[in-house]
Amino acid sequence: MAERLDVIIFGATGFTGKHTVYEAVQVLKDFKWEIAGRNKEKLNGVLREMGEKSKTDLTNIPTIIADISDEKSLKEMAEKCKILVNCCGPYRFYGEAVVKACIQAGTHHVDVSGEPQYMETMQLKYNDLAKENGVYVISACGFDSIPADLGTVFLENHFDGVVNSVETYLETWEAGGATGGCAVNYGTWESAVYGLAHADELRGIRAKLFESRLPQLQPRLKNRSIIxxxxxxxxxxxxxPGSDRSVVMRSQRIMYENEKKRPIQMKAYVGFRSLIVTLGVAVFAAIFGILTRFSFGRNLLLKYPKIFSAGMFSHEGPSEEKTEKTRFSMTFYGEGWPKEEKLAEPTDQYKTTPSKTIITKVTGKNPGYGATCVALLVSAVTVLKENDKMPGNGGVLPPGAAFAKTNMINELRKYENGMQFDVVSIKEKSVE
Structure with a gap:
């Protein structure tokens, strides 16, 4: 059998795919990689376009023809590489066939899904088989789950004690503009529509996936008011409303089960500087939620994304100028106890209130494509270079659990469209 390539980028002609090809020029410069999709002419067009943008000759990058509807082509593609970078979403419809082909071929798999039903179904159906075949299948490897999950890992690593709870606050804005803007494509909108429409599926999936609840530790982290x-x-x-909390809590569960680490409670919020904007978003979210319940409502949302998202989403996708101007910040507020107060068992209950706080931040630019695509590729490289630092010998994992002990956070800092992780403050407070 011929020696395998390092990486194949599948779905390279899509919006996320072609930006991943652009970022691959830097992130995969020391690796052998190819691109794959259904149409050879379009694949060559992506190589020309991204080659011109990056001022790099990409004509020597081979192309592979593979189609979601052709199981044989997927398996043949997977057998050619060590890790497959899957950019072909929505993953609810197109993800499982690729995951299955990768596990059969003994090939690792990463994607940028933010769809809890897909991610947790893959864990339910394929975790044991992935372990048997020594394959890592890792979803949520883009914005905003990488900042949330690895940001929680970063916070805990710098806390020097026992973290009880974390609250995250996401803000996005255009450089020189107001908060609240984020340039993302139609595929993300489509995933959100179908994800919310079928949210009730999660209860049944989780009942099978998680046979027991995480321990009910005190003090409980309560939900803050809606506004x-x-x-x-x-x-x-x-x-x-995204998948951040579900991704982080899956990581916390895996760490608790594998390492007997006290699980961190987590709540996620999104912030806006204007109360009027906040109220407007709340109204939009309510309308969006109602429309997703009915087929005619979903059809309206899918047909007219620009109208129902106030211009944030469209079939054409965001402009290059808008994506380059978009910035993001995710602020983490954690509470817990100093290391001197660590208890013997992870399920032991503290008799005092948390006496230590920490604030950290993850920041970056171009979250929808720059930061997402860099994070996706750095995830792939980390699996190739540091799988000895990852849990077990494979499995279907969220990124926090997969990469907690690797050097991925430092690797993300190296790239222009990467992410910066910083400690803002650490304080100990008096307890009455």
Whole structure:
């Protein structure tokens, strides 16, 4: 059998795929990689376009023809590489066939899904088989789950004690503009529509996937009011509707089960500087939620994304100028106890309130494509270079659990469209 390539980028002609090809020029410069998709002409077009943008000759990068509807082509593609970077979403419809082909071929797999139903179904159906075949399948390897999950790992690593709870606050804005803008494509909108429409599926999936609950540790981290003013970021906040919390809590469960580590409680919020904008987003979210319940409502949302998202989403995708101007910050507020107060067992209950706090941040630019694509590729490289530092010998994992003991956070800092992880403050407070 011929020696395998290091990386194949599948779905390279899509919006996320072609930006991943652009970032691969730097991130994969020391690796052998190819691109794959359904149409050879379009694949060559991506290589020309991204070659011109990066001022690099990419004509020597081979192309592979593979189609989601052709199981044989997927298996043949997977057998050619050590790790497959899957950019072909929505993963609810197109993800499982690729995961299955990778596990059969003994090939690692990473993607940028933010779809809890897909991610948790893959863990339910394929975790044991992935372990048997020594394959890592890792989803949520982009914005915003990489900042949330690895950001929680970063916070705990710098806490020097026992973390009880973490609250995250996401802000996005255009350079020189107001908060609240984030340049993302139609595929993300489509995933959100179907994800919310079928949210009830999660209860049944989780009942099978998680046979027991995590320990109910005290003090409990309560939900804040739907609209509240946060002193942490000096902004008005709403509950964040994405998959961040589900991804982080899956990592916490795996660490608890594998390492007997006290699980961290987590809540996620999104912040806006204007109360009027916050109220507007809340109204939009309510309308969006109602429309996803009905087929005619979903059709409206999918047909007219620009109208129902106030211009944030469209079939054409965001402009290059808008993506380059977009910035993000995710602020973490953690509470817990100093290391001197660590208890013997992870399920032991503290008799005192948390006496130590920490604030950290993850920041970057171009979250939808720059930061996402860099994070996706750095995830792939980390699996190739540091799988001896990853849990077990394989499995279907979230990124925090997969990469907690690797050097991935430092690797993300190296790239222009990477992410910066910083400690803002650590304080110990008096306990009455």
């Amino acid at each position: 509240h003013k946060s002193a942490i970021i000096n902004s008005y906040c709403l509950p964040f």
